[in-house]
Amino acid sequence: MVEGSRLTHGLRKIIGTISGPAIFKVEEGAIQRYAQAIDDPNPVFNDIEYAQNSQHGRLICPPGFTGWPVKGEHPVINIISAITRADASLRLVDGGVEYEFLHHIGAGDILIAIAKVIDITERETKAGKSLFINVGTTFTNQNSAVVLNVISTFIGL
Numbered sequence: 001m002v003e004g005s006r007l008t009h010g011l012r013k014i015i016g017t018i019s020g021p022a023i024f025k026v027e028e029g030a031i032q033r034y035a036q037a038i039d040d041p042n043p044v045f046n047d048i049e050y051a052q053n054s055q056h057g058r059l060i061c062p063p064g065f066t067g068w069p070v071k072g073e074h075p076v077i078n079i080i081s082a083i084t085r086a087d088a089s090l091r092l093v094d095g096g097v098e099y100e101f102l103h104h105i106g107a108g109d110i111l112i113a114i115a116k117v118i119d120i121t122e123r124e125t126k127a128g129k130s131l132f133i134n135v136g137t138t139f140t141n142q143n144s145a146v147v148l149n150v151i152s153t154f155i156g157l
Contacts, residue, residue: 006129006156007122010086017082019075020114024139026067028107034065051107060106064099066139066148067111075115076152079135083117083156095132095153103147110142118151131156 028048035045043050044060051059061067084090105111118134132155139148 004129005122006087006090006131007120008087011083011120011131014079014082014086014117015120017079017117018114019078019082019116021112022072022075022114023070024067024111024113025070026061026105026107026109026111028059030067031059031061031065031107035062038062056104056106058106058108060104063101064097066105066113067109075113076135076137079115079117080154083133083154087156090131090156092133092154092156095155097153098151100149101147102149103141103145105139105141105147109147111139111147112141113137113139125155127157 032046035042040046040062042062044054044056045051045062046059048059051057080092083092115135115137118136120131120133122129122131124130132153135152135154137150137152138146139150141147
């Protein structure tokens with residue numbers, strides 16, 4: 001560890017850590033509730049009959065919604081727990097999310113999510129030395145197609 005660095009040996013060991021697989025189930029009602037919660041009136045997210053007659057043939061998820069874990073937690077939660085175990089003094093804040101949408105996710109899909117710590121870097125910020133932790137999550141559907149890649153950035157203060 002560099003003098004005064006926040007990137008400890010314990011945190012370096014977390015790079016490459018994998019969490020999952022976690023199974024997510026995508027249900028019509030959950031899609032509709034999510035669309036309502038984000039105030040998106042698009043009928044392919046809200047109207048079952050309309051969606052069935054659309055090119056998708058079913059309700060599809062608004063961008064960013066992946067259903068709910070069937071059992072247990074989202075794998076990113078497990079990664080966050082590992083990070084805080086490695087450095088209990090670290091306060092994590094949301095640094096943003098990047099999505100790569102590859103296929104529509106819709107009602108009836110069963111997704112498998114696996115998360116991985118991609119990297120941890122240290123930068124000087126207005127708040128002082130801060131850590132930038134990138135966690136990648138891949139969602140694969142029941143047909144073995146990767147449907148979504150997500151990179152979540154957490155800032156450690």
